[in-house]
Amino acid sequence: MSKNRMKTIEVDEALYHYIASNTRHIGESASEILRRLLQLDASTLVSDPPVVAPAAAVIKKGQGLEQMLKGEEFKSLESAIDRFMLILSVLYQENPTDFALASDIKGRKRIYFADDEAALLASGNTTKPKAIEGSPYWVITNTNTGRKRNIVAQLMAAMAYPHGLIERVCQSI
């Protein structure tokens, strides 16, 4: 790897997580990881990247959430758990890609999200997994409200939502 001067670029948190999670060996740098993921030779820079289908319809950040907070459905929910589940559902639908990248949040022993129930069951004692509607994901549910807020906050932060919105959403749980 070249010792050349490094350039700084900005990436959103979800992408950052994705990159970090692809570390192959201890102490690997961002450049190394990206080169591998991009299938670039360490030395040569191949010209044309794979052509990919255009991104799906872009929804403006937080729009769906804002609507949800105002909506009758949300207001009608009586329990923290129901609000929690709806929020996650909306978060997923608003941006499945970022959600997927961000959902590797975990506690000391439990993992919080998985795409199947069994994985969550296996990660703790009575995790009470529930499916997130409209998504392939499951979440752990046996937590106090503080932790539910916490999980949502972490998730949203990793999905690069603005602070203020994170605040309001967590507050609403």
Added chain:
Amino acid sequence: MSKNRMKTIEVDEALYHYIASNTRHIGESASEILRRLLQLDASTLVSDPPVVAPAAAVIKKGQGLEQMLKGEEFKSLESAIDRFMLILSVLYQENPTDFALASDIKGRKRIYFADDEAALLASGNTTKPKAIEGSPYWVITNTNTGRKRNIVAQLMAAMAYPHGLIERVCQSI
């Protein structure tokens, strides 16, 4: 893509140019470009990134450490203990032989390194040994941060690393 909560990563110049050259439209962000190049669509998320032949693993003196200091993995660590463990891991991998020779560092009664947990447990009261990843060694962990720095400094000195690097590594703990 939102501009909120961006993370900064460092990439080498060649990679930087490669990314920049793949801009599709004016004002496109690094995240957007990378997402496209990495094929991070909802559809491809589940599968692992393409596996590529690993880069040759020869590491020159201090090179691996330098990489580590810059690496995403290291930056993502939140506790002194985690940084400590990663540093030791990289030190071992960079030169197992020297590590082995240098690792007979000890305190007044505790020994700091051993190739099995029991030896460390036996050398003190609550030494909290942890295994050094990628190596056959264990370290004592029940120390304040000052001593962790100390241990690393002694180890690196015995492995003949330059002072400046020792400084920087210890500082980073």
Added chain:
DNA sequence: GACGGGATCGCCGGGATAATTA
């Protein structure tokens, strides 16, 4: 694994600081 929600309390990891020893 079948009542569901979630507060409360116990446990654990990190590591500063107090205690101990040379």
Added chain:
DNA sequence: TCTAATTATCCCGGCGATCCCG
């Protein structure tokens, strides 16, 4: 005794999951 080095107790904050309550 005073200081400096080393040990390891112990506190704090975070996490888990039991268990109580509606």
